[in-house]
Amino acid sequence: MRIPPFVPYLTGVCLAATALVALELHEDEQPTTAGRPAPQASRTPGAPSTAGTTSSAPSSTAAPDRFRTDADLPAGPPVPLRGAGTWRVVPGGFGDTGTPYAVEVEDGVVPPRGDGPFAAVVDHALAHPRGWRAVGHAFRRVDASGAPELRIRLASQETARALCGFELPYDTSCRIGPIVYLSAARWLRGAHAFAGNLRGYRTYAVNHEVGHFLGRGHETCPADGALAPVMMQQTFSTANDDLAAITVGTDQGVPIAADGRTCVPNPWPAP
Numbered sequence: 001m002r003i004p005p006f007v008p009y010l011t012g013v014c015l016a017a018t019a020l021v022a023l024e025l026h027e028d029e030q031p032t033t034a035g036r037p038a039p040q041a042s043r044t045p046g047a048p049s050t051a052g053t054t055s056s057a058p059s060s061t062a063a064p065d066r067f068r069t070d071a072d073l074p075a076g077p078p079v080p081l082r083g084a085g086t087w088r089v090v091p092g093g094f095g096d097t098g099t100p101y102a103v104e105v106e107d108g109v110v111p112p113r114g115d116g117p118f119a120a121v122v123d124h125a126l127a128h129p130r131g132w133r134a135v136g137h138a139f140r141r142v143d144a145s146g147a148p149e150l151r152i153r154l155a156s157q158e159t160a161r162a163l164c165g166f167e168l169p170y171d172t173s174c175r176i177g178p179i180v181y182l183s184a185a186r187w188l189r190g191a192h193a194f195a196g197n198l199r200g201y202r203t204y205a206v207n208h209e210v211g212h213f214l215g216r217g218h219e220t221c222p223a224d225g226a227l228a229p230v231m232m233q234q235t236f237s238t239a240n241d242d243l244a245a246i247t248v249g250t251d252q253g254v255p256i257a258a259d260g261r262t263c264v265p266n267p268w269p270a271p
Contacts, residue, residue, distance in 0.1 A: 071170040071236040071246050076189035083108035083156035089144045090119040095127055098138025102148035106155050109184050118187075121199075122152050125206040125267075132207065134270035137214055150178050150213055152206065157185040168250065172235055173205050175212035182209065191235045194265050204234055204267035211269065218254045221263035227271050228263035238263045 083106035090103040103119040105111060111118035119141070125131055126139040133139075142148050155163065157171060160183035164174035171185040182205055190201035207230050219229040221240045228238045236246050244258040 069237070069246055070192040070239070070242055071168075072192065073171050073185055074189045074192055079185040079188050080106075080109040080156040082158050085159060087153055088115070090115045091143055092116070092119065093141050093143065093146070094119075094123040095138070095140035098133075098140045099150060100142045100146050100148045101126070101139055101150035101152055102142060102144060102146070104151055104153045106153065106159055106184075109154055109156050111154055111184075112188065118154060121202055122206050125203045126210065128203075128268070130268040130270050132210060132214065132269050139210075150180070150210070152180045152210075153182065154184055154187060155181045157183065160185070168246065170236065170246075173209050175209045178213065180206075180209040180213060182206070186235065193234050193236075193238045197265070200265065200267045204230065204265070207267060207269055208234070218252050220254060220256055221261040224261045224263075226261075226263050227266040230266060230269045232263065234265055238265050 086107045087104040088107055090105065103115075103122050105115050105118065123141055127133060139150075160171065160173065160181055163176060163181050164172050164183070171183050173180070173182045173186060175181075186205060187202060190196070190198045194201040194204070211231050216231050218233060219231040220243065221228060221232060221238060228234050232238065233243060233247075233252065237243050239262040240256060241258045241260060241262075243252075244256045247256060
């Protein structure tokens with residue numbers, strides 16, 4: 001979500017897996033209208049190399065007396081703290097036309113219900129009629145032999161922090177070149193702005209970071225009560241006032257005015 005100095009833009013089935021996730025797709029996919037909570041890489045050089053550790057701390061390096069914001073990692077299950085810094089490709093394919101992408105998981109990270117359902121959520125987000133397909137961007141999933149042009153990776157908390165940056169003390173996902181890194185901490189716990197709608201948040205994270213791959217920059221809330229643009233930094237907040245305060249002194253690629261506008265969370269490019 002955040003743009004560190006070295007990244008232009010920041011923050012994404014086998015039949016059995018498809019069948020499993022298909023059951024989940026009956027869940028409500030509409031953007032939540034709940035009120036906003038009160039403020040409250042192959043081995044990648046420099047990536048952590050110790051696998052298997054988990055963490056249940058909301059944000060392990062944040063100062064304990066820091067004022068709580070919507071950007072904080074919500075409480076929830078333990079998250080994969082460290083991975084191996086190497087990646088396994090989820091086998092299988094999805095779709096017939098469009099930009100080829102591969103789905104990968106960091107070794108040492110085990111997604112909820114396994115690799116297949118994780119890939120199926122990515123497939124669902126990219127193939128949905130409210131997704132990037134609606135504005136002319138089609139995608140198809142391939143394995144490593146299919147020469148992917150985009151890789152969507154699930155990364156442990158420390159790998160995501162090392163690659164995406166942690167100067168602002170919040171877990172985020174990001175896009176670096178043709179690779180999207182999805183923070184496993186966020187994948188497991190979501191964001192306060194989505195008020196417990198984990199499926200909606202996961203869809204948003206994929207669509208937001210793939211939007212950066214497509215050349216889209218960050219946006220802000222256009223009108224009070226409107227659906228948030230998918231390129232808004234909804235991991236941090238859906239309120240411009242909060243975004244302005246959280247990101248003060250950093251370059252997010254767009255001016256953020258504290259204008260009182262608060263949007264409704266939205267995971268889709270074309271809702």
